[in-house]
Amino acid sequence: MRLTDEEDAILNGSAGPIRARAMAHIVEVGRFFDAERLVEVSQAHIMADTEALGETGVAYLEGLAAADWEDRRVVIPTITDPRGADFKAYDRIRHDRAIVTLEERARDAFMALGVMMTDTCINYQTIMPPVKGEHLAFGDTGVCIYSNSVFGARTNYEGGPSALASALTARAPAYGFHLDRNRRATQRVIVEAELADYLDWGALGALIGERMGSYFEVPYVEGINAANSDQLKHFGAAMASYGSTALYHVAGLTPEADEALDGREVPEIKLNRADIDSYADRFRREDDTLDVVVFAVPQLSLIELGELAGHLDGRRVVDGTTLIATTNPEMKSAADRMGITKRIEDAGGILLEGVCYYQMHARELAEANGWHRLMTNSAKLTNTIAGYGYAPMVASMARCVDSAVAGRVV
Structure with a gap:
């Protein structure tokens, strides 16, 4: 791999041990994928909820956060994927307080690094959408495919450590979808x-x-x-x-x-x-039992939240069935201001911010609330949630709401 003089200097410690370690990580990833060089990136998006991090990962972030500011700060705009808990509403869904505490520690460590806590998998609908040809270090798969395809930006799927390394160095390995031939x-x-x-x-x-x-x-x-x-x-x-x-x-x-x-x-x-x-x-079941209806994965836009509120107007989610929707803090603030949140919650729904269902310790939520049968309009959630012990079913938004109101699959 060919490094520039600046990159080689960072690798050898000119910018301190944290950036040297980050550059070494990027170089090793690049060698694995036969990258011949690095590419300069202008944004990073980090997947690092506590279900993925665990205690060890959070402690690692806290170690970085303890360094001097000039040694630890990210050097490009860096944002976060959804967190593992909504700090304002975790008790409404019986979220384990220990999980929330771990999330608070991770949040504080990220903020100490200069990371912007956007807590979103729909940054392309909310926060500084990328432009054609812009090189990025993005993590969430939905964020990556949208940025590559709809905007013509350039990123690979970057795991949390790789995205953080890019945030600290403004570099990523030049392989995969950074290169013309692979697009x-x-x-x-x-x-x-x-x-x-x-x-x-x-x-x-x-x-x-x-x-x-x-x-x-x-x-x-x-x-x-x-x-x-x-x-x-x-x-x-x-x-x-x-x-x-x-x-x-x-x-x-x-x-x-x-x-x-x-x-x-x-x-x-x-x-x-x-x-x-x-x-x-594929997901049809013989019985019509229903525990929880989830609108998430990806987080909902303001338009989707308005559509959901329209389906719920004048109706009520039946006792014994839970309806959850998730969005990011910016969309939640707008929904609050426009009365959309009130319409959803007056009907018995729960609107959570900064989280996305499968990243918020979904297995523990199922155990705490007795949830098993889940209904959603998200194909991605349907694909992922069975691994957390749920029996998923997929349907249109309208049919999901009808089922939540009836308390059974209709």
């Missing part, structure tokens, strides 16, 4: 169906992701004539979850689509309405 389409997907609600978009993303053979597969999607930010959010998040896919192109919509095929012939996949409907059929 070209490898498969063509022809969609022969009209997409209705967010579930359809998530189902389509899941089906495409399942058909990708590796992280470096890049689908080129045809047949989608229009899409908004929330639709592409569900589409990409599900694709990334089911396929580890980090980049897609949509003909006529995304910024790099025109040059993605470059006249090449690539394998072709066709997906129709029956395929999309079959996704939800």
Whole structure:
């Protein structure tokens, strides 16, 4: 690997031991992926909830936070993924106080490093969206695929330690989706169906992701004539979850689509309405029991929160069933100001901020509340939550709300 004089100096301690260790980490990751050089990055997004960190990870952050400011501070704008607890509402869902305390310690350590506690997986809808060609060190898979695909920015999936190392050095290894050659389409997907609600978009993303053979597969999607930010959010998040896919192109919509095929012939996949409907059929159950309805993963935009409030207006979630929605602090503040939060909570729902369901110790929540049967409109959550002991079912937002009001799957 070829380092610049500045990078080599940092590696050898010119900027202190913390940055030297961070640069060594980046170099080792780069060598693993056969990177020939590093690339300068302008933003970092860190996945580091306490379910991933544990006591050891939090103690490591606290060790960094104890160093002198000039040695420990991040050198590029650095933000955080959702946390593991909503500090303002954890008691409403019987969150273990020990988990909350660990989250508070992690928060304090990050703030001491100069990290902005945005606590969001939808920073692209809220905080400084990246631009085409901008090199990033982003962590959350939904954040990465949206930034790569919809904006034409450049990032790989960076684990928490790697994103933090980039935040401390403004560098990342130049491999994967930082390079032009890896951003070209490898498969063509022809969609022969009209997409209705967010579930359809998530189902389509899941089906495409399942058909990708590796992280470096890049689908080129045809047949989608229009899409908004929330639709592409569900589409990409599900694709990334089911396929580890980090980049897609949509003909006529995304910024790099025109040059993605470059006249090449690539394998072709066709997906129709029956395929999309079959996704939800996988999760059908014989009984209609229901414990918790969750709108999250990714966090909800202000538009989605307004839609949810509209479905709940004049209705009430039945006793014995819990309805939870999650968003980031900025969206929550706006929802409070606009009366959206009140409409959701007057109907018996719970709106949490700064968290996302599968990252907030979901197994412990299930045990504390007696939850097993979960209903959601998120394909990504459906894919991840079974590993935490839930029996998930996926449906449209409207049907999920109808079920929460009825206290059973309808």
